[in-house]
Amino acid sequence: MHPNKAFRQSSDDRNLAFARAQGFGILALSTEAAPLLSHVPFLLSDDGTYAELHLVRSTAITRALKAPMPACLAVQGPEGYISPDWYDVDDQVPTWNYIAVHLTGTLERLPDTDLPPLLERLSRHFEQQLVPKPVWKMSKVSDDALAKMLRQIVPFRLTIESVDGTWKLGQNKPDAARLSAAEALPNSPIGTDQLALAALMKSPPES
Numbered sequence: 001m002h003p004n005k006a007f008r009q010s011s012d013d014r015n016l017a018f019a020r021a022q023g024f025g026i027l028a029l030s031t032e033a034a035p036l037l038s039h040v041p042f043l044l045s046d047d048g049t050y051a052e053l054h055l056v057r058s059t060a061i062t063r064a065l066k067a068p069m070p071a072c073l074a075v076q077g078p079e080g081y082i083s084p085d086w087y088d089v090d091d092q093v094p095t096w097n098y099i100a101v102h103l104t105g106t107l108e109r110l111p112d113t114d115l116p117p118l119l120e121r122l123s124r125h126f127e128q129q130l131v132p133k134p135v136w137k138m139s140k141v142s143d144d145a146l147a148k149m150l151r152q153i154v155p156f157r158l159t160i161e162s163v164d165g166t167w168k169l170g171q172n173k174p175d176a177a178r179l180s181a182a183e184a185l186p187n188s189p190i191g192t193d194q195l196a197l198a199a200l201m202k203s204p205p206e207s
Contacts, residue, residue, distance in 0.1 A: 080191025
């Protein structure tokens with residue numbers, strides 16, 4: 001997380017709402033060697049106290065997790081390069097604006113019997129956002145194909161103990177400079193979802 005407090009004013013509720021809407025992040029588990037990372041879809045509980053996810057049985061995190069361990073789920077939002085020329089202010093340097101939320105807590109493996117209902121909840125959460133398309137259901141998969149798939153993946157729960165968010169949107173710049181950069185950003189090829197990032201820069205969240 002960025003150390004500048006100007007970028008860390010958003011409440012836990014806002015950070016959790018952002019993470020819930022994204023629904024995809026990088027799960028990190030510390031080891032004696034390098035950290036282990038997996039890119040995973042997840043489902044955040046209504047109260048924001050835990051995230052449910054699944055991993056392929058053969059992944060490094062699955063193999064390493066013999067007992068509950070500390071872990072972090074990093075959720076990335078829109079991001080983009082900011083040219084100092086866009087501020088129309090002297091003595092500026094290049095930077096990068098972005099949104100990121102870290103959900104830190106304890107990762108534990110769940111019983112295999114928890115996997116089918118987890119997959120149902122996870123797929124329903126995303127399918128319901130694809131209106132007017134009918135919601136896909138696991139019943140569309142044959143019993144044999146489903147049994148084969150279920151043998152390959154494992155359910156997990158991350159019990160969330162801390163929520164940290166960085167909303168780096170130029171809040172440390174004069175309003176005119178920040179707004180000038182926001183106007184230029186959508187024309188840049190460097191970053192992802194620059195339109196959303198520019199809109200947030202024009203009205204950065206405070207809570």
